[in-house]
Amino acid sequence: xxxxxxxxxxxxxxxxxxxxxxxxxxxxxxxxxxxxxxxxxxxxxxxxxxxxxxxxxxxxxxxxxxxxxxxxxxxxxxxxxxxxxxxxxxxxxxxxxxxxxxxxxxxxxxxxxxxxxxxxxxxxxxxxxxxxxxxxxxxxxxxxxxxxxxxxxxxxxxxxxxxxxxxxxxxxxxxxxxxxxxxxxxxxxxxxxxxxxxxxxxxxxxxxxxxxxxxxxxxxxxxxxxxxxxxxxxxxxxxxxxxxxxxxxxxxxxxxxxxxxxxxxxxxxxxxxxxxxxxxxxxxxxxxxxxxxxxxxxxxxxxxxxxxxxxxxxxxxxxxxxxxxxxxxxxxxxxxxxxxxxxxxxxxxxxxxxxxxxxxxxxxxxxxxxxxxxxxxxxxxxxxxxxxxxxxxxxxxxxxxxxxxxxxxxxxxxxxxxxxxxxxxxxxxxxxxxxxxxxxxxxxxxxxxxxxxxxxx
Numbered sequence: 001x002x003x004x005x006x007x008x009x010x011x012x013x014x015x016x017x018x019x020x021x022x023x024x025x026x027x028x029x030x031x032x033x034x035x036x037x038x039x040x041x042x043x044x045x046x047x048x049x050x051x052x053x054x055x056x057x058x059x060x061x062x063x064x065x066x067x068x069x070x071x072x073x074x075x076x077x078x079x080x081x082x083x084x085x086x087x088x089x090x091x092x093x094x095x096x097x098x099x100x101x102x103x104x105x106x107x108x109x110x111x112x113x114x115x116x117x118x119x120x121x122x123x124x125x126x127x128x129x130x131x132x133x134x135x136x137x138x139x140x141x142x143x144x145x146x147x148x149x150x151x152x153x154x155x156x157x158x159x160x161x162x163x164x165x166x167x168x169x170x171x172x173x174x175x176x177x178x179x180x181x182x183x184x185x186x187x188x189x190x191x192x193x194x195x196x197x198x199x200x201x202x203x204x205x206x207x208x209x210x211x212x213x214x215x216x217x218x219x220x221x222x223x224x225x226x227x228x229x230x231x232x233x234x235x236x237x238x239x240x241x242x243x244x245x246x247x248x249x250x251x252x253x254x255x256x257x258x259x260x261x262x263x264x265x266x267x268x269x270x271x272x273x274x275x276x277x278x279x280x281x282x283x284x285x286x287x288x289x290x291x292x293x294x295x296x297x298x299x300x301x302x303x304x305x306x307x308x309x310x311x312x313x314x315x316x317x318x319x320x321x322x323x324x325x326x327x328x329x330x331x332x333x334x335x336x337x338x339x340x341x342x343x344x345x346x347x348x349x350x351x352x353x354x355x356x357x358x359x360x361x362x363x364x365x366x367x368x369x370x371x372x373x374x375x376x377x378x379x380x381x382x383x384x385x386x387x388x389x390x391x392x393x394x395x396x397x398x399x400x401x402x403x404x405x406x407x408x409x410x411x412x413x414x415x416x417x418x419x420x421x422x423x424x425x426x427x428x429x430x431x432x433x434x435x436x437x438x439x440x441x442x443x444x445x446x447x448x449x450x451x452x453x454x455x456x457x
Contacts, residue, residue: 025216029153032214034166039208041170042177046201047108047135050276051181053262055111055194056128059121063260063394064387069129070259071383073136074251077376083141084148084369085227091220093145093365097212100145104138105205107131112199115191143372148365151356152218159356160303163349164295171284171341175277178284182277221362233363234370239430243358246425247351247371250311251379253422256386257415261322264408270327282337287345294346303350303357304431308423310346313339315419319412326403357431386411 045051056069087096110131118124154162185193223230234240265271265279298306321336359367393407 029216036211043205067387074376074379080369080372100142101209144369160295160298164292168288171287175281175284178277182273251375252382253418255379255382283340286341290345303354306350313343319416
């Protein structure tokens with residue numbers, strides 16, 4: 001009779017080959033990240049953008065306060081290197097993400113209860129600024145930990161396609177959330193409508209935080225190196241410094257106009273919450289297809305080349321559409337939604353992936369944290385300057401025939417001109433998989449020839 005102890009054991013999770021187990025956990029995490037991201041996306045849509053701007057305008061916020069509420073999240077990114085170092089000391093990115101998420105997202109219960117203990121609109125505006133500051137502090141600290149974890153999990157060869165598809169799917173979720181919130185706020189008196197939206201946003205955020213616990217986390221090596229030494233080491237990397245110059249410039253150019261796009265839609269074009277949600281919907285639905293398309297192109301020609309194209313589009317077409325739109329004709333607003341998908345559908349994933357490939361794998365989290373800190377500082381400074389600049393530009397409106405040129409138009413034009421120049425700074429950045437421009441043109445020419453209907457017989 002055979003010895004039972006010598007019989008082969010049934011394969012279980014613990015007896016699987018380590019590489020097969022890692023692949024299985026990776027696949028599960030890629031799927032979980034989309035589900036978790038969907039809940040988090042709803043939270044982000046309902047605590048920013050038109051919802052947050054609408055609440056601030058309802059409370060009587062000034063242009064400088066509107067600029068501050070958009071710029072504050074960038075300022076607190078200065079602490080990202082400290083949070084990254086703290087995670088490296090703890091040795092667990094997931095645990096930090098869970099605790100930081102609970103603190104940073106749970107604070108949005110304050111504006112839900114705020115009308116119960118504050119009556120002055122001015123005091124409510126200050127309280128909202130404090131909530132944004134506290135939330136952004138932990139949300140931005142969570143960012144490098146999440147980015148580092150996902151960069152270790154997503155295979156290098158398919159990173160562009162995965163994040164392009166993920167961003168597109170989350171865009172659809174954000175669209176549905178924006179449409180729902182827009183319709184609800186248009187039909188519910190303030191501030192009760194804002195309170196209900198924020199309450200549901202927090203509840204959904206808690207579900208997303210719970211899903212972090214089921215993510216696969218590759219081993220993170222703890223470090224005993226002092227924080228200052230890790231930060232200084234990143235600046236000694238020449239290629240990283242080149243990319244950092246581009247990221248700083250781009251952040252400043254974008255933030256010069258970004259705080260006032262939605263106020264412009266509300267105050268100058270007189271759009272409703274529902275119309276803003278439709279504008280976001282056009283961009284999000286288009287991004288589902290265009291984002292994955294840019295991802296496939298980036299996997300072939302490199303993320304740097306995609307950034308060159310898309311940043312130029314974001315500087316030329318976007319401001320032109322905003323300027324050409326009029327209160328009686330929103331056609332160019334809807335076109336800008338399509339252009340938003342065409343440009344930012346490539347910028348978001350290419351920016352993230354290029355920052356990943358320019359950082360050493362074992363020090364990636366600190367590199368990402370330093371990028372966040374430096375670009376946050378420049379974006380914050382530009383955002384505050386945009387409020388001061390708009391105050392001055394508003395006093396210099398002009399009438400060009402039947403067209404009313406406002407301070408908003410001047411601000412958008414200045415930001416657009418600066419954005420259009422950003423691609424020059426990408427030239428010196430080295431990316432191992434990036435094709436030279438001449439090779440890209442040759443590839444596009446061959447693809448065009450293959451599509452021609454004629455054939456030689």
